[in-house]
Amino acid sequence: MSKRVLIVDDAAFMRIKLKDILEKNGYEVAGEAQNGNEAVEKFKEVKPDIVTMDITMPEKDGVEALTEIKAIDKDAIVLMCSAMGQQTMVMDAIRAGATDFIVKPFDTERVIKALDKAIR
Numbered sequence: 592m593s594k595r596v597l598i599v600d601d602a603a604f605m606r607i608k609l610k611d612i613l614e615k616n617g618y619e620v621a622g623e624a625q626n627g628n629e630a631v632e633k634f635k636e637v638k639p640d641i642v643t644m645d646i647t648m649p650e651k652d653g654v655e656a657l658t659e660i661k662a663i664d665k666d667a668i669v670l671m672c673s674a675m676g677q678q679t680m681v682m683d684a685i686r687a688g689a690t691d692f693i694v695k696p697f698d699t700e701r702v703i704k705a706l707d708k709a710i711r
């Protein structure tokens with residue numbers, strides 16, 4: 592059975608790009624969220640196998656949402672999506688329990704490699 596992924600990003604084109612990569616490589620998109628609040632709600636609702644979490648988002652950022660998700664399920668697999676120049680938030684995410692990182696812009700091979708490794 593294909594693994595179910597919750598995509599979290601405030602940029603619609605990033606979600607579209609990730610969804611395309613995931614669906615072409617045997618993953619199922621269980622849901623999408625565009626800020627940290629929605630991410631936590633969707634996580635509880637769809638119980639995904641993996642979450643891809645953008646770091647910078649309005650209302651509640653990715654590190655805060657990650658922290659709340661790990662409080663709900665300490666075994667949650669959360670891959671942070673980071674861009675250049677976000678080292679401080681990357682460190683915060685590591686401390687908050689992030690499983691791994693996907694660097695933007697998304698590259699199909701790197702994204703799939705990170706997901707395959709995370710759920711192994």
Ligand SMILES: [Mg+2]
Nearest residue numbers: 601645647648
């Ligand atoms: Mg963002």
